[in-house]
Amino acid sequence: MNLRIISANLVVKLTSFYREKSAMLFTIAFPIILILVFGTIFMSQDNVSYHLCVQDLDQTNSSAQAVKTLELSGTFKITRVDPAVNATRYVIENQVNLVLIIPKGYESSLMQRMTLNDFKASVTITYIYDPSSSSVATKMQILNAVLAGMNQEMSGYPPFIRSVQTSILTKKYRFIDYFVPGIIAMSVMTLSLFGTVNLNTELRQKGVIRKLSTTPITRTDWILSNILYQFILAVISTIAMLLVSYAVFEVNLHIDAWLLAFILLDVFAFVGIGMILTRFVKEAQSAAAAANAISFPMMFLSGSFFPIELMPGFLQTLAKTLPLYYVNEGLRASMVFEDNMAALRYSMVIGVFVVVVFILGIIATQWEEGK
Amino acid sequence: MPKETEYAIEVENLTKRYGDLLAVNDISFTVRRGEVFAFLGPNGAGKTTTVEIIDTIRTPTSGKVTLLGMDVTKKKHDIVPRIGVLPQGFSSFDRITVRETLQYYSRLFCCANTDIDELIELVNLKDKTKEQYMNLSGGLKQRLGIAIALVNDPEVVFLDEPTTGLDPRARREVWEVLLGLKKKGKTVFLTTHYMEEAELLADTVAIISKGKIIAMGSPGELIESNANYLALTLHSVDERTFEIVRKMGFEPIHDNHKNIKVRVEHTDDVQKILNAIKSAGALYLSLDVRKPNLEEVFLKLTGEALREDPPEMEAK
Ligand SMILES: Nc1ncnc2c1ncn2[C@@H]1O[C@H](COP(=O)(O)OP(=O)(O)OP(=O)(O)O)[C@@H](O)[C@H]1O
Ligand SMILES: [Mg+2]
Numbered sequence: 205m206n207l208r209i210i211s212a213n214l215v216v217k218l219t220s221f222y223r224e225k226s227a228m229l230f231t232i233a234f235p236i237i238l239i240l241v242f243g244t245i246f247m248s249q250d251n252v253s254y255h256l257c258v259q260d261l262d263q264t265n266s267s268a269q270a271v272k273t274l275e276l277s278g279t280f281k282i283t284r285v286d287p288a289v290n291a292t293r294y295v296i297e298n299q300v301n302l303v304l305i306i307p308k309g310y311e312s313s314l315m316q317r318m319t320l321n322d323f324k325a326s327v328t329i330t331y332i333y334d335p336s337s338s339s340v341a342t343k344m345q346i347l348n349a350v351l352a353g354m355n356q357e358m359s360g361y362p363p364f365i366r367s368v369q370t371s372i373l374t375k376k377y378r379f380i381d382y383f384v385p386g387i388i389a390m391s392v393m394t395l396s397l398f399g400t401v402n403l404n405t406e407l408r409q410k411g412v413i414r415k416l417s418t419t420p421i422t423r424t425d426w427i428l429s430n431i432l433y434q435f436i437l438a439v440i441s442t443i444a445m446l447l448v449s450y451a452v453f454e455v456n457l458h459i460d461a462w463l464l465a466f467i468l469l470d471v472f473a474f475v476g477i478g479m480i481l482t483r484f485v486k487e488a489q490s491a492a493a494a495a496n497a498i499s500f501p502m503m504f505l506s507g508s509f510f511p512i513e514l515m516p517g518f519l520q521t522l523a524k525t526l527p528l529y530y531v532n533e534g535l536r537a538s539m540v541f542e543d544n545m546a547a548l549r550y551s552m553v554i555g556v557f558v559v560v561v562f563i564l565g566i567i568a569t570q571w572e573e574g575k
Numbered sequence: 576m577p578k579e580t581e582y583a584i585e586v587e588n589l590t591k592r593y594g595d596l597l598a599v600n601d602i603s604f605t606v607r608r609g610e611v612f613a614f615l616g617p618n619g620a621g622k623t624t625t626v627e628i629i630d631t632i633r634t635p636t637s638g639k640v641t642l643l644g645m646d647v648t649k650k651k652h653d654i655v656p657r658i659g660v661l662p663q664g665f666s667s668f669d670r671i672t673v674r675e676t677l678q679y680y681s682r683l684f685c686c687a688n689t690d691i692d693e694l695i696e697l698v699n700l701k702d703k704t705k706e707q708y709m710n711l712s713g714g715l716k717q718r719l720g721i722a723i724a725l726v727n728d729p730e731v732v733f734l735d736e737p738t739t740g741l742d743p744r745a746r747r748e749v750w751e752v753l754l755g756l757k758k759k760g761k762t763v764f765l766t767t768h769y770m771e772e773a774e775l776l777a778d779t780v781a782i783i784s785k786g787k788i789i790a791m792g793s794p795g796e797l798i799e800s801n802a803n804y805l806a807l808t809l810h811s812v813d814e815r816t817f818e819i820v821r822k823m824g825f826e827p828i829h830d831n832h833k834n835i836k837v838r839v840e841h842t843d844d845v846q847k848i849l850n851a852i853k854s855a856g857a858l859y860l861s862l863d864v865r866k867p868n869l870e871e872v873f874l875k876l877t878g879e880a881l882r883e884d885p886p887e888m889e890a891k
Pocket of ligand 2: 622623624663735736
């Protein structure tokens with residue numbers, strides 16, 4: 205190992221990286237786009253809010269107050285429908301699935317109930333709905349629950365059965381918090397794997413490796429500088445992803461040395477696999493195809509995007525044989541659940557994998573060609 | 576310390592097989608210190624294979640190769656700092672500039688306090704120091720490759736086809752650089768398809784064909800021993816001249832431009848032919864007398880042309 209040679213290699217690689225704009229884009233912009241796209245999709249799942257049309261035929265202070273209460277429940281986004289239009293036609297013409305109608309006489313019935321304690325006084329709220337819409341049933345159930353709450357409130361008695369929510373997690377976490385570590389693990393994998401495969405096949409095809417073999421640089425120096433370079437890229441890429449996640453989605457993630465450790469393990473594992481690939485697949489194009497064939501299933505099967513608990517049993521078993529699964533779970537253990545013991549366990553599994561793959565990778569890397 | 580011999584390179588019974596293909600077939604030769612040694616041969620002759628075995632890129636199937644007194648298969652580590660290599664089809668990092676590239680390679684060699692400016696001057700790349708490798712023309716890339724081969728001030732320089740693919744001017748510029756190396760007393764091992772190059776630069780030429788060395792010596796010796804004649808060409812002759820020469824016992828050849836070519840042994844024969852033409856009152860416009868070159872030696876030895884394109888002098 206020679207630090208002078210390794211740093212010379214690093215300078216050349218980082219300079220090339222800096223000057224090649226498309227590589228920059230791939231390293232930084234691509235993971236950020238992933239975070240933005242998937243983050244937006246999952247965010248809307250986190251804060252479900254339904255669109256609700258309300259037609260207030262009463263047009264009094266009390267009816268307006270009722271609409272306001274619905275709005276303040278936070279579950280609904282209210283659109284007020286002009287009392288003059290026909291609600292059924294409105295549903296058809298505007299392609300909404302539900303209009304709630306507050307009848308005329310709402311305020312007077314309310315007065316009768318509240319001031320005269322006349323229990324016979326009541327109002328009927330009508331739902332005009334489109335049964336062909338798939339989400340309308342859920343919407344009406346939630347609406348019923350909200351209306352029941354309002355009824356209970358008006359009765360003036362405190363409720364008998366109360367509920368309190370206790371999460372199994374010590375802190376509240378959202379899907380995006382779960383998702384970001386998966387994307388980090390996946391991006392670092394892709395960068396390391398493709399970076400190694402592309403760099404090595406390209407330099408070998410161009411004969412640069414042949415030239416290097418007539419200089420004092422050793423195989424170990426070459427591989428170490430490669431790792432270090434990929435690690436720097438992975439860190440840059442991770443920082444970019446985290447910044448965006450914090451700025452746009454206000455994620456709640458715990459960052460400590462485990463993050464660096466798992467990035468390093470991720471880099472080692474997939475640089476190792478890349479080195480083995482380049483040994484057996486000579487052509488640049490087929491090497492890239494082989495890298496795809498490895499990384500693609502890994503992305504979807506190892507739980508980068510969603511918890512593997514959602515997958516059928518045999519796929520869960522399969523996931524546990526994939527190295528990326530342990531990086532995913534390890535990162536989540538440290539960043540989301542702050543569970544150091546779990547992080548340690550996962551890091552040991554991937555650590556053993558890394559040692560094996562890396563030794564194979566070093567053996568596979570061939571300096572002299574056409575022996 | 577290995578013993579310092581008179582020879583920079585000693586090759587004994589070197590053989591290289593690729594599967595069934597015998598690429599280098601039991602060759603032996605030596606290269607003296609300070610000489611320019613050229614391997615001349617057509618495509619696939621085994622030049623690159625031989626050079627890359629000597630400069631430690633490939634390994635031999637059998638035979639012994641000693642470079643600077645060291646066995647190339649055992650002492651790669653000690654040999655590498657003392658040699659400089661321009662591999663065939665050299666290439667470098669696309670987005671790294673000329674100066675940065677030279678700095679990079681010089682840092683790979685321990686303690687090489689290379690004077691990069693001097694190197695840049697030597698290969699005439701002063702105006703291009705800030706140019707990225709991918710923006711250089713073929714000739715400039717090749718010159719940078721030669722400069723890289725020199726960053727560690729090597730004792731032996733290997734240049735595998737340094738001028739292939741260059742235009743005549745760029746080729747001449749590379750020759751200038753190589754002549755400079757020769758003056759500095761470097762041992763240079765050169766491979767080429769171009770006999771002009773070998774004739775101009777080399778002290779010793781080895782002609783290689785199908786993995787075998789078929790002739791070796793200085794360019795002069797090779798020509799002397801394999802093509803010991805003069806070629807006389809008479810331009811725009813009239814009909815009588817052909818007959819006159821033929822009757823004198825020579826074997827003139829007509830070409831389609833009203834020229835005739837005659838092979839003669841001595842300059843005296845030229846004189847005799849010219850006198851005979853003059854006294855007969857026959858006419859010719861001009862003439863030239865030429866010693867044959869390595870191209871013809873090669874043709875004679877192998878029966879095949881060195882390159883696919885027709886040799887220039889036949890075209891006139
Ligand atoms: N790595 C290899 N594997 C298999 N065959 C090879 C390999 N390298 C060269 N050969 C074969 O060995 C023979 C000699 O090749 P070599 O490259 O030494 O020729 P060369 O004289 O350098 O030719 P050129 O002028 O085209 O560079 C050729 O037939 C070539 O196809
Ligand atoms: Mg060659």
